[in-house]
Every structure is written in C-alpha cells, then in structure tokens.
Amino acid sequence: MAIRDDYIKWVILITILYRVGTTNSVCELSVSHGDKLYNFSLASPTWKYPHGVLSEDGFYKIARNGTVLWFQLCDGLIFNHDPPRCFDCQDCGGPSHCGMGCSALVANPLGGYYVCTTIGRSSSTKVNLIDEKNPSMGVVVKISSSGVLTNCSLSVSVFCDSNGLQGPNLLETVGTCDYATVLRHPSGCAKTVSLHGNGLGWFSTLLIIVLCFFVAYLLAGTAYRYFSLGIRGVHAIPHLEVWLSLPHRIQGLFRSLIRRFRRPTQGHRSTYSPVNF
Missing domain, CATH: 2.70.130.10 (Mannose-6-phosphate receptor binding domain)
Structure with a gap:
C-alpha cells in the first residue's frame, strides 16, 4: 500500500514538472x-x-x-x-x-x-x-x-x-x-x-588599450633583457626600481595634496593674535 502511494506521488510530481516546463x-x-x-x-x-x-x-x-x-x-x-x-x-x-x-x-x-x-x-x-x-x-x-x-x-x-x-x-x-x-x-x-549601449565607454576602452601596451612593453623588455643581456631573475623586468618605488610616490602625492588643503585653514587661524586683558 505504501509503495502504491509513493508511486502515485511520483507520478503527480513528474506530471507537475512536465506541465511547468511545457508552460514556460x-x-x-x-x-x-x-x-x-x-x-x-x-x-x-x-x-x-x-x-x-x-x-x-x-x-x-x-x-x-x-x-x-x-x-x-x-x-x-x-x-x-x-x-x-x-x-x-x-x-x-x-x-x-x-x-x-x-x-x-x-x-x-x-x-x-x-x-x-x-x-x-x-x-x-x-x-x-x-x-x-x-x-x-x-x-x-x-x-x-x-x-x-x-x-x-x-x-x-x-x-x-x-x-x-x-x-x-x-x-x-x-x-x-x-x-x-x-x-x-x-x-x-x-x-x-x-542591444546597444551596454558596451564599454571610451574611457574604459582607452584604459584597456593603455594596459595592453603596458603589458606588451613589460613582456618585450623582459624578454630582451633575459635573452640578449643575460639578466636573470626579477631584475630582468625593465625599470624595476621605478615600479617598486611607484607605491611610495603615490603615497607621497596623496600626502602633499592633504597638506595643501590643510594649509589655508592653519594659516587663517595664525593671523589672530592673543589678546591680554
């Protein structure tokens, strides 16, 4: 009896799934x-x-x-x-x-x-x-x-x-x-x-082009230094010192910008002189 009930349930479930798929x-x-x-x-x-x-x-x-x-x-x-x-x-x-x-x-x-x-x-x-x-x-x-x-x-x-x-x-x-x-x-x-307008904008396209040129430059420069100059290891990467110092340069740039925005406020406050009563 239990087997028959399970069989009926499976038949109903398969029928429902079939009708849903056909409907869609x-x-x-x-x-x-x-x-x-x-x-x-x-x-x-x-x-x-x-x-x-x-x-x-x-x-x-x-x-x-x-x-x-x-x-x-x-x-x-x-x-x-x-x-x-x-x-x-x-x-x-x-x-x-x-x-x-x-x-x-x-x-x-x-x-x-x-x-x-x-x-x-x-x-x-x-x-x-x-x-x-x-x-x-x-x-x-x-x-x-x-x-x-x-x-x-x-x-x-x-x-x-x-x-x-x-x-x-x-x-x-x-x-x-x-x-x-x-x-x-x-x-x-x-x-x-x-159908149109979901593509990349001009800025994204330009950024991808610049990135591709940069990667090509690194690969070509590394290959030249490795095979022609015989430089091995990470030193084969061209201008390695520049790329390593780049994060510090960016950090220094942000610090200089922050100082530039803070200076007018500090200078404005320094124009006041204390008054003694």
Missing part, C-alpha cells in the same frame, strides 16, 4: 526591434499575479449569443467549479472530465442541447506580436486543434496593461470554428534589453 516553453517570445530586444514570458510570476497570465481559477470563460467558450492560456483547462455541461466531449477529457484534456473548449447550441468542440491545445500554442512595428503593444496567443471533421483555433490578444487584468469581454467568430478574444494583462508587457 510555449509562452515565451523574444523579438528584436530597432536597438532593443523584447522578451515576453506570459507564464512568469509577477508581484500581483503569481501564475502570470494563467487564470487562477483554472480557466477563463466568456459567453456571447448562446456560445460559451472556456480557455486557459499556456496550459490545460482545470475545473474545480463550474465545469462545462455539453455533449461530445470525448476529444477533451471525456464525459466525466469534460474540458480537462485541452486548452480551449467551445459549446454551441444545437437542437436544444449544447455540443462541445475542442478548439485548442497547449501543445499547439503559438505566440506572435500584435503589431510588428510596435512590440510593446503585446502579443497574440493562438492555440489550435485539428480534428477529423473540423480544424478549430482560438486567438487571444494579450495587450500590455500594467494596471491589471481586464477581460475577456469580447468574443468574435472569425470563421466556421475560429474564435478571437481580447485580454489586457501586465504579463503582456515585454521586458526590454538594449
């Missing part, structure tokens, strides 16, 4: 535009939304003109409450777990009953920009499902909005089995990285 891979997009790199990571946690753009309820739901649509971005649907009530759910979890086997499910009234149709799976998720000329606007997440009779899809436009989640409040039927809706969410905002 299908919900990321990096696009370069101009001198910037725009990185989108819809499933990454933020301060207010620990699951990113994913609905904490396990699903988003929208109904228009008798059509009911459930979807979850970047992951599969999870129903802890208000599950779908429609027929023909074999392609998305079966009758007992309707909606639990896909990322988007739509129910349309037909002959007085609601009939389910799978319109998206997380494995077929694609992320693109809403506007290629303006990457900061947000992204379009398209999930699709190919069946024997119909090919369905759902496009969710995730606009960048730092104020919080808004929507979905719009459902459009683009084709026979193609739907579109809109979300406004902070996860639709990209993190930008400048």
Whole structure:
C-alpha cells in the first residue's frame, strides 16, 4: 500500500514538472526591434499575479449569443467549479472530465442541447506580436486543434496593461470554428534589453588599450633583457626600481595634496593674535 502511494506521488510530481516546463516553453517570445530586444514570458510570476497570465481559477470563460467558450492560456483547462455541461466531449477529457484534456473548449447550441468542440491545445500554442512595428503593444496567443471533421483555433490578444487584468469581454467568430478574444494583462508587457549601449565607454576602452601596451612593453623588455643581456631573475623586468618605488610616490602625492588643503585653514587661524586683558 505504501509503495502504491509513493508511486502515485511520483507520478503527480513528474506530471507537475512536465506541465511547468511545457508552460514556460510555449509562452515565451523574444523579438528584436530597432536597438532593443523584447522578451515576453506570459507564464512568469509577477508581484500581483503569481501564475502570470494563467487564470487562477483554472480557466477563463466568456459567453456571447448562446456560445460559451472556456480557455486557459499556456496550459490545460482545470475545473474545480463550474465545469462545462455539453455533449461530445470525448476529444477533451471525456464525459466525466469534460474540458480537462485541452486548452480551449467551445459549446454551441444545437437542437436544444449544447455540443462541445475542442478548439485548442497547449501543445499547439503559438505566440506572435500584435503589431510588428510596435512590440510593446503585446502579443497574440493562438492555440489550435485539428480534428477529423473540423480544424478549430482560438486567438487571444494579450495587450500590455500594467494596471491589471481586464477581460475577456469580447468574443468574435472569425470563421466556421475560429474564435478571437481580447485580454489586457501586465504579463503582456515585454521586458526590454538594449542591444546597444551596454558596451564599454571610451574611457574604459582607452584604459584597456593603455594596459595592453603596458603589458606588451613589460613582456618585450623582459624578454630582451633575459635573452640578449643575460639578466636573470626579477631584475630582468625593465625599470624595476621605478615600479617598486611607484607605491611610495603615490603615497607621497596623496600626502602633499592633504597638506595643501590643510594649509589655508592653519594659516587663517595664525593671523589672530592673543589678546591680554
């Protein structure tokens, strides 16, 4: 019994890790535009939304003109409450777990009953920009499902909005089995990285050049004194006395500067003469 419980725990853990890895891979997009790199990571946690753009309820739901649509971005649907009530759910979890086997499910009234149709799976998720000329606007997440009779899809436009989640409040039927809706969410905002300007400045470049010349001078001078003049040991280094005395010279320079700044104060105080009463 204990072995069976451990086996079940390991299966659940592996499933969770697999879904997390899949979520991260299908919900990321990096696009370069101009001198910037725009990185989108819809499933990454933020301060207010620990699951990113994913609905904490396990699903988003929208109904228009008798059509009911459930979807979850970047992951599969999870129903802890208000599950779908429609027929023909074999392609998305079966009758007992309707909606639990896909990322988007739509129910349309037909002959007085609601009939389910799978319109998206997380494995077929694609992320693109809403506007290629303006990457900061947000992204379009398209999930699709190919069946024997119909090919369905759902496009969710995730606009960048730092104020919080808004929507979905719009459902459009683009084709026979193609739907579109809109979300406004902070996860639709990209993190930008400048492609230029992160390099070395002119001063750093000049410093590196001077340092390279200095090292080359030491190596060449040491080689010349070692092989041509036959000088061995540390004395082969050219101008060794100068380099050894350099710390003392720098220390003396700092001391002279400190004295120079102190002298005016001491001279100003010495202009006063004591007064005897």
